[in-house]
Amino acid sequence: QVQLVESGGGLVQAGDSLRLSCAASERSFSGYGMGWFRQAPGKEREFVAHITWSGRSTYYADSVKGRFTISRDNAKNTVYLQMANLKPEDTAVYYCARRKGFVTSFSYTRDYDYWGQGTQVTVSS
Secondary structure: OOOEEEEOOEEEEOOOOEEEEEEEOOHHHHHOOEEEEEEOOOOOOEEEEEEOOOOOOEEEOOOOOOOEEEEEEHHHOEEEEEEOOOOHHHOEEEEEEEEOOOOOOOOOHHHEEEEOOOEEEEEEO
């Protein structure tokens, strides 16, 4: 059973930065793409960013492009989400997830099989 544990959330002001971490329990972490999603109250869970297993390629939602950076350290079984210039609309619970093998997309929740418990990010104006 793969376990993903997010950390690093908190309450910040608009314009601040924050770094989220997601630690995976399994050594095979390095063989899978990883994603970050977020869910605001009353809204559906939405794609934020994805990184391939090697870390060579990254993809972002338009709403965070240029402000957020996804990265990973396979030696530490950890994926990160560096968030800069945060806005109140970034307020949400942030989840990391492991992408399934043999899928062709990465921006849908159905593309992922294991999820963390989430970490709250609140951005005040």
